[in-house]
Structures are given as structure tokens and as C-alpha cells.
Amino acid sequence: MTEASSERIRVRRLEERGAYDRESLDEVLDEALICHVGFITDGDPYVIPTIHARDGDTIYFHGSAASRMLRLMKNGAEVCVTTTIVDGIVAARSAFHHSMNYRSAVVLGTARLVDDDEERLRAMEMITEHVLPGRWSEARHPSDVESKGTLILALAIEEFSVKTRSGPPADDEADYALPIWAGVIPLTTASGEPEPDPRLADGIEVAPSVVRFAES
Numbered sequence: 001m002t003e004a005s006s007e008r009i010r011v012r013r014l015e016e017r018g019a020y021d022r023e024s025l026d027e028v029l030d031e032a033l034i035c036h037v038g039f040i041t042d043g044d045p046y047v048i049p050t051i052h053a054r055d056g057d058t059i060y061f062h063g064s065a066a067s068r069m070l071r072l073m074k075n076g077a078e079v080c081v082t083t084t085i086v087d088g089i090v091a092a093r094s095a096f097h098h099s100m101n102y103r104s105a106v107v108l109g110t111a112r113l114v115d116d117d118e119e120r121l122r123a124m125e126m127i128t129e130h131v132l133p134g135r136w137s138e139a140r141h142p143s144d145v146e147s148k149g150t151l152i153l154a155l156a157i158e159e160f161s162v163k164t165r166s167g168p169p170a171d172d173e174a175d176y177a178l179p180i181w182a183g184v185i186p187l188t189t190a191s192g193e194p195e196p197d198p199r200l201a202d203g204i205e206v207a208p209s210v211v212r213f214a215e216s
Contacts, residue, residue, distance in 0.1 A: 009108055009161045019162040028105040028162060029054045032083035033131060033189075037061065039079050041072050052081070053123070053130035059107065059155045060114070060123040070151040074113035081107040081155060089185040092169035093178045099165060101184060107160040114152035123152045134209030191216070 002020045035052045063070045088101035125136045191214045
């Protein structure tokens with residue numbers, strides 16, 4: 001475990017579960033389909049779920065130009081980005097020690113507005129590919145009108161921490177003798193059978209990106 005980049009990002013509760021290396025962070029950011037962005041405006045806190053994508057040392061977000069969150073972020077507001085992947089429900093012998101196996105990440109920083117056309121297009125591609133790998137080459141790319149109505153924000157990955165839990169319940173020693181089942185219920189995200197758009201024209205086969213995702 002490397003050292004935290006700052007005290008405000010250091011894991012304090014159960015600090016042995018904390019990590020500060022980029023490999024652990026990238027794994028969580030890349031696997032999570034959405035993140036939650038926390039910010040404060042006019043003295044009130046908000047947390048908004050949004051789609052993200054990581055490109056090297058940068059996290060990208062996009063949304064409507066009318067989005068309060070994005071307009072605030074482009075003006076230099078401090079943000080807190082979190083992602084969580086739940087891997088299992090931990091059923092202990094005591095109610096107190098019930099828990100979840102999880103992988104989570106927190107990234108702090110100040111976002112910047114992406115105004116370079118090449119970077120904007122790259123960010124849109126990364127966000128599309130994050131959700132459905134291979135889809136960018138199959139779909140129509142954003143028009144000028146769509147691009148102008150979209151804000152792209154970038155957050156440099158500099159201040160972050162990762163926290164995870166894995167393994168069986170951690171009951172009190174005296175409780176291991178209790179006649180109560182204990183263990184872990186694994187959880188996974190699984191895709192179902194693709195459902196075609198009711199307005200899909202006849203003869204169009206399921207796109208390769210959708211087939212790969214559904215079979216993964």
C-alpha cells in the first residue's frame with residue numbers, strides 16, 4: 001500500500017482496507033459503469049450520478065450545457081467523485097458484523113472545461129466505449145448541434161484513495177460457536193438478452209458490440 005497523496009483523502013476507518021496505488025484505482029474506475037459526483041453550490045450539498053470514462057490520468061464527464069453540475073464544475077468548483085462495485089453480501093452470525101464485500105474509489109479535485117475540439121471528440125468516444133466497448137465505430141457520431149449542446153469536463157487524477165473489503169464474515173470469537181449460518185452471497189452484474197428497438201428496421205442484425213457485451 002502506497003501513501004495517501006494528502007491527509008484529507010487518507011482512509012481512517014479500517015485503514016488496512018485502504019490503497020493509494022493507481023492499479024487499484026484504475027480497476028475500480030474502469031469497471032464501474034457510473035460514478036457519483038459530489039459538489040456544493042449556494043451552501044447546499046448535491047451528489048449526482050453520471051457516466052464517466054477514464055483516459056490515462058484523466059476522468060471525463062459529459063452532459064447538457066444546461067446542467068447545473070457541469071456549469072458549476074467548469075467554473076472551478078471542487079468536486080468529489082466516487083464509484084462503488086458491490087461484490088457480495090456478508091452474512092455474519094451477529095447483526096452487528098453483517099457487511100458487504102466491495103471495491104470503492106474516491107477522487108478529489110477541480111475539473112476543467114474541455115474546449116479543444118479534438119479532445120472533446122476523444123472524450124465522447126471514451127465515454128461511449130466505457131459503457132459499450134466497440135459502439136463508437138457502429139453509431140453515428142455527434143453532430144455540430146449535439147456537440148455544442150454538450151459540456152465535457154475533465155478531472156485530473158491526482159488525489160485519490162481506494163477502499164475494499166473481501167472475504168468471509170469477521171465475527172466475534174465467541175459467536176463462531178453459534179448455530180447460525182454465516183458466509184458470503186456473491187453478487188455480479190449480468191447482461192440479459194438484447195431487446196430490439198420496436199422501430200428497428202427489418203433485417204438489421206444485432207451489432208457486434210451488443211453481442212460481445214451480452215455474452216461477456
